[in-house]
Structures are given as structure tokens and as C-alpha cells.
């Protein structure tokens with residue numbers, strides 16, 4: 001186990017203070033139901049567990065944000081992107097909410113929502129880290145997908161497949177109402193991004209991963225080296241003096257463990273492997289924020305409670321729960 005760096009300790013000035021943002025947003029993709037996930041996770045007892053079992057002091061406004069007043073009536077496609085103004089307005093607002101928690105030194109937990117919301121969460125923590133520590137943070141992205149499509153490359157036009165492209169500036173858009181609000185302070189250095197669990201990566205995304213030498217551990221690597229070695233290599237790439245934002249797409253898990261998600265892909269992580277990633281990232285002492293996204297309780301209704309339980313388990317593990 002690496003020692004928590006003083007840099008991160010300085011940032012998380014209140015290590016047991018947890019800012020929670022519940023984001024009932026589904027506009028980054030086309031299936032209904034993912035907006036109900038935050039309520040389902042909370043009703044399953046997630047926040048109570050974090051408070052009672054892990055001793056967090058929870059700062060939550062007791063609302064699930066649907067951002068109804070930010071969703072425009074007219075939102076025509078732009079560069080092939082679907083609902084670009086809605087996603088932009090919601091993530092801009094979310095970025096501010098996350099930033100406000102993070103700048104006070106709280107750990108920020110965001111419950112999505114589809115993965116487009118990471119444009120808001122990651123930009124918010126990246127800005128707070130730059131401001132408070134004068135440095136760049138790292139992102140660990142656990143997912144079956146790379147979510148690195150530029151609008152032009154995207155096979156679907158769904159923005160939940162693009163957040164990393166906008167966050168790293170591989171994709172840019174100058175229109176203020178379509179992600180033009182993203183400033184340099186919000187962005188992520190490509191060398192500070194690490195993927196785990198990939199197994200459904202589009203052609204253009206593969207090319208970007210190769211071209212830019214982005215650190216990515218696919219399921220092939222998990223099979224070859226085992227999850228222990230993969231996490232060790234991922235953390236070694238980041239180094240132990242860098243704050244980490246963990247963005248966990250529940251479809252990183254195999255559908256056997258998380259069937260209720262919009263874009264399931266077979267051959268994924270076991271729940272135990274997912275929990276192990278979260279436990280190890282917690283052990284670094286450098287984790288400053290986590291997103292849990294793409295739980296869709298209305299899909300595969302038989303598996304919904306299983307998926308919700310898996311989601312709760314991942315969050316608990318990232319926040320310090322241990323088996324012993």
C-alpha cells in the first residue's frame with residue numbers, strides 16, 4: 001500500500017466530509033430509466049451505510065436533481081450530437097455543484113445518471129484541484145467503453161460516449177451553449193487518464209488510444225495479468241503524489257453482476273474485481289471524488305436490485321469499506 005501523499009491530505013482537509021450530488025439525468029443516451037438510479041441507490045440505503053458504517057458526515061441537499069428548468073424545448077442535433085444543449089447546460093451546472101464541494105476539501109460522490117455527467121463532475125474536481133494545489137489530477141475510468149468519441153467519430157451521437165473527448169480537448173466546441181463553457185482549468189491531461197475494463201471500443205477510439213499513448217487496461221489485460229497486477233500498474237502510472245477522480249460506469253462489471261444498464265457488454269469484471277479496484281484506489285489515500293453511473297433500474301427488472309446492490313458495494317469499497 002502506498003502512503004497517502006501529503007498533497008492529497010492537504011486537499012482533503014476534511015477527510016470524513018462527504019459531498020453527495022444526486023443527478024437524475026438521462027440525456028446523454030436514449031434509454032429511459034437511468035434517471036431513477038440515484039433514488040434507487042439512496043432507497044437501498046447507500047447514504048445511511050456510508051454514515052453509520054463508515055462514519056462519513058454527509059452533505060446532501062436531499063434532492064435528486066433533474067435540472068428540468070435547464071432542458072431546452074428545442075435541441076436539434078449539432079455535429080451529430082444528440083441533445084447537445086441539454087447535456088451542456090446540465091453538466092455546466094453540475095460542474096459548479098461538484099466544484100463547490102471540492103473546493104471546501106470534501107470528498108465528492110456523484111450518483112448518476114448516464115456517463116455524460118462526467119463532463120460536469122471531472123471538470124468540477126479538476127478545477128478545484130488546480131485552484132487549491134496548482135496541479136493536475138488523474139482520472140481512473142472503469143468502463144466497458146472508452147467514452148472517447150469525438151462527435152464526428154461517434155457511431156451513435158450519444159454524448160455519454162464522448163465525455164472523455166471533451167474533457168481532454170480531443171473534441172472542442174466553441175459555442176457557449178454546447179460545451180463552450182469548458183475552460184482549460186476544467187480539462188484532463190491525456191497522460192493522467194487510465195482506463196480499466198475496456199472491451200467495446202470503437203474504431204476511432206482505438207486509434208486515439210494508440211496515437212496518444214493513453215494508458216488503457218482492457219479485459220485482455222485483466223485476463224493476462226490478473227486484477228491485482230492491473231491495478232498496481234494503473235496506480236504506478238499515476239504515481240502517488242496525484243489526486244485521483246474515479247469515474248465508475250457500472251457496465252464495467254459483467255452483465256452477470258450488473259445486468260440493468262443501457263449498454264451491457266459481456267466478458268466484464270466480476271463484482272469482486274470491481275470492488276478490488278475501488279478498495280485499492282481508496283488505499284492510496286489519494287482518491288478525492290467518485291462517480292457511479294449508468295445504473296438503469298428499469299432495464300432487466302429482474303436484475304435491477306442486483307445491479308443496485310453492486311453499485312452500493314462499489315461505492316462503499318471506494319470510501320473505505322474493507323472485508324476484514
Ligand SMILES: NC(=[NH2+])NCCC[C@H](N)C(=O)O
Nearest residue numbers: 115145149156158160161263
Ligand atoms: N457510457 C456509456 N455506457 N457509453 C457507451 C458508449 C457506446 C458507444 N461507444 C457510443 O459512443 O455510442
Ligand SMILES: [Mn+2]
Nearest residue numbers: 144145249251
Ligand atoms: Mn460503458
Ligand SMILES: [Mn+2]
Nearest residue numbers: 115143147249
Ligand atoms: Mn461509460
